[in-house]
Amino acid sequence: xxxxxxxxxxxxxxxxxxxxxxxxxxxxxxxxxxxxxxxxxxxxxxxxxxxxxxxxxxxxxxxxxxxxxxxxxxxxxxxxxxxxxxxxxxxxxxxxxxxxxxxxxxxxxxxxxxxxxxxxxxxxxxxxxxxxxxxxxxxxxxxxxxxxxxxxxxxxxxxxxxxxxxxxxxxxxxxxxxxxxxxxxxxxxxxxxxxxxxxxxxxxxxxxxxxxxxxxxxxxxxxxxxxxxxxxxxxxxxxxxxxxxxxxxxxxxxxxxx
Amino acid sequence: xxxxxxxxxxxxxxxxxxxxxxxxxxxxxxxxxxxxxxxxxxxxxxxxxxxxxxxxxxxxxxxxxxxxxxxxxxxxxxxxxxxxxxxxxxxxxxxxxxxxxxxxxxxxxxxxxxxxxxxxxxxxxxxxxxxxxxxxxxxxxxxxxxxxxxxxxxxxxxxxxxxxxxxxxxxxxxxxxxxxxxxxxxxxxxxxxxxxxxxxxxxxxxxxxxxxxxxxxxxxxxxxxxxxxxxxxxxxxxxxxxxxxxxxxxxxxxxxxx
Numbered sequence: 001x002x003x004x005x006x007x008x009x010x011x012x013x014x015x016x017x018x019x020x021x022x023x024x025x026x027x028x029x030x031x032x033x034x035x036x037x038x039x040x041x042x043x044x045x046x047x048x049x050x051x052x053x054x055x056x057x058x059x060x061x062x063x064x065x066x067x068x069x070x071x072x073x074x075x076x077x078x079x080x081x082x083x084x085x086x087x088x089x090x091x092x093x094x095x096x097x098x099x100x101x102x103x104x105x106x107x108x109x110x111x112x113x114x115x116x117x118x119x120x121x122x123x124x125x126x127x128x129x130x131x132x133x134x135x136x137x138x139x140x141x142x143x144x145x146x147x148x149x150x151x152x153x154x155x156x157x158x159x160x161x162x163x164x165x166x167x168x169x170x171x172x173x174x175x176x177x178x179x180x181x182x183x184x185x186x187x188x189x190x191x192x193x194x195x196x197x198x199x200x201x202x203x204x205x206x207x208x209x210x211x212x213x214x215x216x217x218x219x220x221x222x223x224x225x226x227x228x229x230x231x232x233x234x235x236x237x238x239x240x241x242x243x244x245x246x247x248x249x250x251x252x253x254x255x256x257x258x
Numbered sequence: 259x260x261x262x263x264x265x266x267x268x269x270x271x272x273x274x275x276x277x278x279x280x281x282x283x284x285x286x287x288x289x290x291x292x293x294x295x296x297x298x299x300x301x302x303x304x305x306x307x308x309x310x311x312x313x314x315x316x317x318x319x320x321x322x323x324x325x326x327x328x329x330x331x332x333x334x335x336x337x338x339x340x341x342x343x344x345x346x347x348x349x350x351x352x353x354x355x356x357x358x359x360x361x362x363x364x365x366x367x368x369x370x371x372x373x374x375x376x377x378x379x380x381x382x383x384x385x386x387x388x389x390x391x392x393x394x395x396x397x398x399x400x401x402x403x404x405x406x407x408x409x410x411x412x413x414x415x416x417x418x419x420x421x422x423x424x425x426x427x428x429x430x431x432x433x434x435x436x437x438x439x440x441x442x443x444x445x446x447x448x449x450x451x452x453x454x455x456x457x458x459x460x461x462x463x464x465x466x467x468x469x470x471x472x473x474x475x476x477x478x479x480x481x482x483x484x485x486x487x488x489x490x491x492x493x494x495x496x497x498x499x500x501x502x503x504x505x506x507x508x509x510x511x512x513x514x515x516x
Contacts, residue, residue, distance in 0.1 A: 009380055086380045122343060124448070191448070
């Protein structure tokens with residue numbers, strides 16, 4: 001048996017998420033169906049991050065064990081030929097036998113896109129949280145920076161979650177203004193100006209990124225000062241943080257391994 | 259009666275184009291239906307450019323005459339509330355009584371997006387012509403620059419077109435590499451690197467931009483040297499130019515008025 005590492009991008013809009021479900025289209029389900037056809041036997045894939053319904057990926061990673069004798073390039077092309085255009089395999093690589101997409105991961109990076117344009121661009125409306133209002137970006141940037149470190153993120157976990165420890169390490173947390181105007185750079189003006197929040201860490205609680213984004217938006221609205229975020233890290237409850245931001249603005253950007 | 263100037267963005271993916279058709283959804287049809295409801299009487303709109311089926315707009319302009327007593331801001335909000343999210347009104351302005359979106363236009367700017375990524379990004383697959391190959395961008399840029407000026411563009415007009423003169427003036431024609439990587443700038447990595455071809459001019463023949471793009475791609479593939487494009491401007495025929503590039507990579511970016 002060989003172990004493969006797959007790197008994937010997908011548009012989560014019409015999907016029930018990464019994980020196989022009784023109903024609806026999941027990335028795992030579609031991928032396993034395609035790989036099982038290629039293998040001629042049932043195949044199970046492991047994903048690095050179980051993205052929720054509506055969440056997108058620019059660089060999700062999956063691992064799979066198969067007997068396939070084909071070169072990785074052949075598998076790559078055969079796989080994309082079977083998958084819908086909304087799910088793309090970016091790379092297929094041979095991996096060590098003990099490689100596991102989730103357990104071997106060292107850190108993950110997520111991005112959340114916000115648009116404060118008066119009118120939502122038709123081209124990115126499924127990929128950004130549209131907030132047609134004035135946000136205090138500097139205050140949001142201050143609050144974002146305060147999250148870097150090892151803290152108890154219990155206030156940013158969805159209620160009802162049961163995990164051993166709610167302490168997590170955030171390695172990067174910053175909010176950047178992307179200027180993509182009609183005649184400017186970026187995606188040729190498709191998106192208009194965006195706010196992109198990037199967060200990287202060794203592990204994330206359920207809905208943690210979206211709860212952080214909801215809280216940063218509250219800071220941007222002047223509901224709380226940036227210091228409120230710091231206070232929450234000292235052991236706040238879910239009700240003291242902001243609402244969970246919508247799924248469709250969130251992207252799993254990359255997964256790093258040792 | 260008042261005259262209004264509407265500025266619009268739309269995703270042409272599911273549309274039959276700008277112009278009202280017996281079947282299918284057109285921008286003009288949807289817009290006239292919404293405006294007629296607001297006016298309480300049938301209303302006709304004029305568009306600056308009759309974009310074909312599948313062609314998008316970042317800044318189409320339309321003119322309309324209405325008796326509406328509402329401030330432009332109210333009309334703007336009421337209109338967007340009635341239109342689908344794929345068609346957005348970016349601005350509503352009062353215009354002089356003789357303003358006509360098409361006849362008053364001084365110049366139009368189009369953009370065509372190409373992606374040479376090995377795998378097409380799921381997020382821009384409806385907005386770019388995906389050519390997973392190596393193109394000679396410098397040769398394409400040379401050819402693009404040669405189109406600026408007043409020339410006979412007959413070789414770049416769809417066959418069967420009947421117009422008085424095929425002489426047109428191109429004011430701008432350039433190809434720019436947009437670098438939008440996963441952790442880079444632009445639209446937060448949604449598109450991957452793109453080639454954006456921008457062309458502005460006082461008038462365009464039918465399918466002219468798409469025929470030019472098809473020809474530039476042939477130059478990029480080494481089928482012809484950049485000088486071939488110059489030769490075509492001296493009175494070439496449609497068969498001597500490249501194929502018509504697909505509609506879904508084309509955007510009407512802006513319309514300028516005196």
